[in-house]
Amino acid sequence: MAAPFTRVYRPLWRIITTTTLNKGVRNVSSTRQQWSAQNVKTAGVASPWALHGAVCLQRLPVVSQDRSPIEDEFMELMHQMELERSLLSDHELRLLEDAARMSRKQEEESDEEEEDYRDKDIFTAQDLEDIWEQKLKQYQPAQRSQGVDEKGVSSSERCLAESLILLVKKDVGSQKLWLLPQIQWQTGETLRQTAERALASLPVGADLKATFLGNAPCGFYKYKYPKDIQKEGSVGAKVFFFKALLSGHKHLPLEKNSFAWVKKDELQDFLKPEYLKQVRRFIMAL
Amino acid sequence: MNTLLTKVLLLQNTRALLCAASSLQSQVLTTQMPLGVLLTNRQYRSMPTHGIGKYRHLLPKALPKKKKDRVQAKQIKAATATEFGVFNVCVSGYDMTLVEHYSQYIHNLCNHLDIKVDESCALPTKSTEVMVMQEQGTKMYVDAVLKTHERIVQISEMKATLFPIFMEVVLKNQPEGVRLCVKQHTEADYQARFKTRPELEGLLAKIHN
Numbered sequence: 341m342a343a344p345f346t347r348v349y350r351p352l353w354r355i356i357t358t359t360t361l362n363k364g365v366r367n368v369s370s371t372r373q374q375w376s377a378q379n380v381k382t383a384g385v386a387s388p389w390a391l392h393g394a395v396c397l398q399r400l401p402v403v404s405q406d407r408s409p410i411e412d413e414f415m416e417l418m419h420q421m422e423l424e425r426s427l428l429s430d431h432e433l434r435l436l437e438d439a440a441r442m443s444r445k446q447e448e449e450s451d452e453e454e455e456d457y458r459d460k461d462i463f464t465a466q467d468l469e470d471i472w473e474q475k476l477k478q479y480q481p482a483q484r485s486q487g488v489d490e491k492g493v494s495s496s497e498r499c500l501a502e503s504l505i506l507l508v509k510k511d512v513g514s515q516k517l518w519l520l521p522q523i524q525w526q527t528g529e530t531l532r533q534t535a536e537r538a539l540a541s542l543p544v545g546a547d548l549k550a551t552f553l554g555n556a557p558c559g560f561y562k563y564k565y566p567k568d569i570q571k572e573g574s575v576g577a578k579v580f581f582f583k584a585l586l587s588g589h590k591h592l593p594l595e596k597n598s599f600a601w602v603k604k605d606e607l608q609d610f611l612k613p614e615y616l617k618q619v620r621r622f623i624m625a626l
Numbered sequence: 627m628n629t630l631l632t633k634v635l636l637l638q639n640t641r642a643l644l645c646a647a648s649s650l651q652s653q654v655l656t657t658q659m660p661l662g663v664l665l666t667n668r669q670y671r672s673m674p675t676h677g678i679g680k681y682r683h684l685l686p687k688a689l690p691k692k693k694k695d696r697v698q699a700k701q702i703k704a705a706t707a708t709e710f711g712v713f714n715v716c717v718s719g720y721d722m723t724l725v726e727h728y729s730q731y732i733h734n735l736c737n738h739l740d741i742k743v744d745e746s747c748a749l750p751t752k753s754t755e756v757m758v759m760q761e762q763g764t765k766m767y768v769d770a771v772l773k774t775h776e777r778i779v780q781i782s783e784m785k786a787t788l789f790p791i792f793m794e795v796v797l798k799n800q801p802e803g804v805r806l807c808v809k810q811h812t813e814a815d816y817q818a819r820f821k822t823r824p825e826l827e828g829l830l831a832k833i834h835n
Contacts, residue, residue: 553793
């Protein structure tokens with residue numbers, strides 16, 4: 341069966357906003373404006389391939405990556421150069437003036453009293469600076485890594501500097517395989533809705549809110565059923581992948597054996613080679 | 627002047643001679659006399675070197691310099707089924723270097739992917755004063771002034787199939803401390819960039835009243 345064609349999709353308008361970093365996951369929220377799906381047209385020819393929609397759910401990186409040694413050195417050098425080339429700011433000028441005034445006052449005791457009365461501030465610039473330093477010491481920045489075990493793949497808060505992909509372990513035929521969450525397509529829905537259903541159909545422990553970015557699939561994989569299952573009408577299955585970004589908080593770690601959040605280079609430990617080859621094509625490692 | 631007169635006389639003489647000798651077909655016609663002294667230095671059109679040294683026709687056409695027209699409001703294109711219309715990618719934050727570099731990054735990315743960028747501009751900086759209440763007392767004093775900088779990259783006619791890829795790249799490279807917002811472009815957004823003219827508005831109000 342061919343996939344249905346919606347002629348005019350919902351006009352692709354969203355307002356996509358990212359709010360400031362909340363713990364663990366960046367909030368990607370999108371509000372859709374209008375939706376009109378018209379003219380769902382199905383072709384009448386039945387094809388021997390079953391259709392599945394799968395979702396590639398990604399958690400975006402939360403902090404920036406660490407700098408390499410060369411980048412560090414370069415940054416230091418640029419800082420130094422910029423400091424040397426820059427002009428003094430107001431605060432620094434005030435500091436210098438105050439210092440000069442103090443030294444003059446100590447040398448010549450009597451003459452400077454008028455000046456002092458005229459521009460006597462409550463705080464000198466140096467005092468202000470000390471107050472600011474005190475406040476800075478009280479400030480605690482958040483940790484760059486949440487202290488989660490980096491090797492354990494079940495938490496979505498590992499490796500905050502990179503993007504992670506969700507994998508599930510599923511029974512396919514007789515074996516258990518690691519796959520991207522997928523589900524069979526039903527007549528009357530678009531493939532994207534199939535992908536959304538695939539996400540929603542994951543077990544309840546995973547409260548995953550995701551934003552799908554577009555109506556077009558990003559990847560494709562087809563496989564044939566083993567010979568004993570192949571019948572007249574079904575040769576194999578075609579899987580269409582859709583990309584989605586994790587948008588809600590999710591603190592609960594999922595079951596270790598059925599869910600995994602992995603980086604791109606760890607994918608080869610989990611996926612079959614053929615599947616991996618197709619999946620790798622559309623996953624960007626930053 | 628004298629030399630000129632003498633040359634003229636000479637010329638006339640030679641001319642007279644020529645006229646006289648034309649019937650005789652004398653060799654005066656092939657004289658080496660520089661006949662071109664008074665005449666301009668034009669080559670004859672059949673000479674191969676005719677027009678040698680001309681360059682004005684090679685320069686680009688310099689249009690007459692016109693005064694700067696008032697900025698016209700561009701038509702906002704509507705979205706079709708496969709392409710987006712006009713939308714704004716707004717980058718805002720407190721740290722100006724980060725905000726500017728990120729907006730430049732987005733612009734360069736669009737250039738690289740052949741996405742049409744209509745405009746890349748800045749909105750006015752907004753200052754926020756953080757006031758702290760004094761511990762013993764009711765007076766608030768200014769603790770800090772935070773400036774929010776905002777940059778806009780306006781994109782038009784982007785293909786819908788390219789949009790998810792573009793968004794993913796942009797989101798993955800978003801730095802900390804910078805807020806990203808992708809919005810549809812409206813007339814109101816365009817008008818918000820102009821300064822208000824209080825006298826004009828006052829006069830208009832008077833007319834209507």
